[in-house]
Amino acid sequence: MSMQKLPLQNLLRRPGRTLALTLLTALLAFSVFGGSVIVMSLRQGLNSLESRLGADIIVVPSSAQSKVSFQNMLLQGTTGAFYMDAENLERVREVEGVEIAAPQVFLASLKADCCSVKIQVIGFDPETDLFVRPWIEQSYTKELGDLDVMVGCKVEANIGENIRIYDERCKVVARLAPTGTGLDTAVYCSMDTMKTLLKAAEAKGVSHKVTSDPDDDVISAIYVKVRDGYDISQVNSKIQGHTRKCSAIRTKSMLTDVSDSLAGISNTVTILIAAIWVLALIILLIAFAMIAGERKREFAVLRLLGTSRSILSGLILKESALCSLMGGVLGVLFASLVVFPFTTLIETKLGLPYLRPEISSIILLALASLTATVMIGAAASAWASFRLSRVDPGTVLREGN
Amino acid sequence: MKKFSVASLLVFLLGALIAVGSVSFLGPCVHEDGSFGVCHWAGQAMLGIGILLAAESLFALLCGDRRMRQGILIPMFFTSCLGSLIPGTLIDLCHMATMRCRALMQPAMIILFSLSALISLIGFFAEKRGARGRAGDRP
Numbered sequence: 001m002s003m004q005k006l007p008l009q010n011l012l013r014r015p016g017r018t019l020a021l022t023l024l025t026a027l028l029a030f031s032v033f034g035g036s037v038i039v040m041s042l043r044q045g046l047n048s049l050e051s052r053l054g055a056d057i058i059v060v061p062s063s064a065q066s067k068v069s070f071q072n073m074l075l076q077g078t079t080g081a082f083y084m085d086a087e088n089l090e091r092v093r094e095v096e097g098v099e100i101a102a103p104q105v106f107l108a109s110l111k112a113d114c115c116s117v118k119i120q121v122i123g124f125d126p127e128t129d130l131f132v133r134p135w136i137e138q139s140y141t142k143e144l145g146d147l148d149v150m151v152g153c154k155v156e157a158n159i160g161e162n163i164r165i166y167d168e169r170c171k172v173v174a175r176l177a178p179t180g181t182g183l184d185t186a187v188y189c190s191m192d193t194m195k196t197l198l199k200a201a202e203a204k205g206v207s208h209k210v211t212s213d214p215d216d217d218v219i220s221a222i223y224v225k226v227r228d229g230y231d232i233s234q235v236n237s238k239i240q241g242h243t244r245k246c247s248a249i250r251t252k253s254m255l256t257d258v259s260d261s262l263a264g265i266s267n268t269v270t271i272l273i274a275a276i277w278v279l280a281l282i283i284l285l286i287a288f289a290m291i292a293g294e295r296k297r298e299f300a301v302l303r304l305l306g307t308s309r310s311i312l313s314g315l316i317l318k319e320s321a322l323c324s325l326m327g328g329v330l331g332v333l334f335a336s337l338v339v340f341p342f343t344t345l346i347e348t349k350l351g352l353p354y355l356r357p358e359i360s361s362i363i364l365l366a367l368a369s370l371t372a373t374v375m376i377g378a379a380a381s382a383w384a385s386f387r388l389s390r391v392d393p394g395t396v397l398r399e400g401n
Numbered sequence: 402m403k404k405f406s407v408a409s410l411l412v413f414l415l416g417a418l419i420a421v422g423s424v425s426f427l428g429p430c431v432h433e434d435g436s437f438g439v440c441h442w443a444g445q446a447m448l449g450i451g452i453l454l455a456a457e458s459l460f461a462l463l464c465g466d467r468r469m470r471q472g473i474l475i476p477m478f479f480t481s482c483l484g485s486l487i488p489g490t491l492i493d494l495c496h497m498a499t500m501r502c503r504a505l506m507q508p509a510m511i512i513l514f515s516l517s518a519l520i521s522l523i524g525f526f527a528e529k530r531g532a533r534g535r536a537g538d539r540p
Contacts (some may be wrong), residue, residue, distance in 0.1 A: 117496070154498035163496075185499055341508030344498050 007318040022327040029331025033369040045180035045353030054131040055223035079108035086217035097230035106220040113320025120186040140174035150174040152184035180355025197258035284380035292384035300396040309389040317387035324377025328370040408524020413458035420451030440502035443492040463496040474525040481518035
């Protein structure tokens with residue numbers, strides 16, 4: 001047998017020891033890869049939310065704050081329907097410093113309509129909207145027809161399929177790109193389609209009226225972009241004073257809340273990973289120290305046979321590197337099995353924007369996790385390999401007798 | 402003769418987990434009003450296939466003959482492949498990715514059935530190798 005094959009043969013000869021070391025290093029790779037993917041996905045989700053919100057201020061009816069948190073609607077896809085007089089749109093547009101004010105109308109479908117679950121329908125005005133349109137144009141550039149809808153990536157409906165909302169058959173014309181936010185669970189349509197749906201909802205007893213006049217138009221939210229050079233806080237206060245029964249929310253404050261929650265989770269994950277690594281490193285050091293004690297005689301014989309100290313050192317290092325590599329691959333594979341298929345579940349449980357990173361970033365992260373695992377395995381065995389390469393064959397073999 | 406097949410034991414455990422999971426912690430959506438959607442039938446189908454898989458693997462576990470075990474591992478492989486196609490492919494699930502049947506049941510069941518298929522396949526080749534080795538031992 002050549003010295004090249006000896007490390008592998010040694011590992012195969014002691015399957016129990018090899019398995020234990022492999023599982024320990026697998027735990028290291030699992031924690032670092034799985035944890036990093038989750039933290040990266042949360043950061044990606046926050047970036048996506050920032051770019052999707054686009055607006056500086058969002059105006060919603062005062063009742064929206066109590067009925068359903070607007071933030072929950074955006075982050076978790078909680079359905080909500082709240083309305084204010086459409087006159088408020090003109091009032092907001094009159095405020096000095098407002099560059100763009102685009103309305104949106106929300107409607108929650110009935111549970112049994114299409115999806116066994118309530119679904120959020122969002123009507124927007126393609127003419128004035130500058131916030132939803134750029135996102136939608138990534139998937140659909142044509143004009144939206146009557147009862148044409150576009151679905152978020154988490155609504156399982158194919159293009160060309162009809163979905164029923166308040167007994168109105170709506171045709172799915174596009175599936176939108178993922179954002180990692182609650183916007184992925186919504187259905188989008190034009191204002192004309194929304195008016196039809198609101199009438200259908202009214203016929204089913206779901207009222208959306210805010211005044212006694214049945215012809216009055218309603219809207220649910222106004223997305224506002226502030227003109228350059230104007231102070232957003234001041235414009236926010238002016239809007240608050242200029243509109244009736246409305247709350248103007250600064251998107252920055254909403255993003256700060258999300259960012260704080262994300263920082264909390266990110267820190268917890270980092271502390272957990274660090275704790276697992278420290279613990280595993282200590283166990284690996286103890287394991288290699290015990291192995292060194294156990295294999296003294298074997299190395300003494302190899303020294304007697306003329307094997308150099310550097311070759312003996314390399315032997316232990318190669319064994320631990322091989323074990324760590326196997327464990328690393330196993331850990332990364334297992335973490336992939338847990339993190340990727342259950343992306344939606346993790347997102348739902350965390351209640352924060354969560355968007356999976358690009359495949360190239362995931363591959364890089366996997367390679368980095370593997371490298372770190374192999375290096376930590378080799379580093380843990382370094383002391384043992386140094387001790388074993390310096391055994392005195394005569395003393396060790398005499399001790400045995 | 403080797404009287405115990407690790408692959409059959411593992412598939413038995415996976416089959417039992419699938420059967421129990423499909424009606425409990427990995428089961429389809431439960432509606433508040435007691436009604437159920439199309440995913441309920443996917444759960445029922447997986448319960449049946451899980452029981453079938455557990456029964457096949459139990460038979461393989463109790464079987465002393467290597468060639469017979471090898472023969473049982475083939476349908477175990479195909480049963481597992483069929484099971485992995487049930488949620489979402491052969492039987493539709495709810496239309497929202499955030500619902501339990503899509504977020505939990507589908508990925509969990511596909512992973513469990515795929516593991517079972519992989520183990521059955523490895524078990525089949527291990528038994529084949531073992532049987533060939535025994536035949537080679539004969540004078």
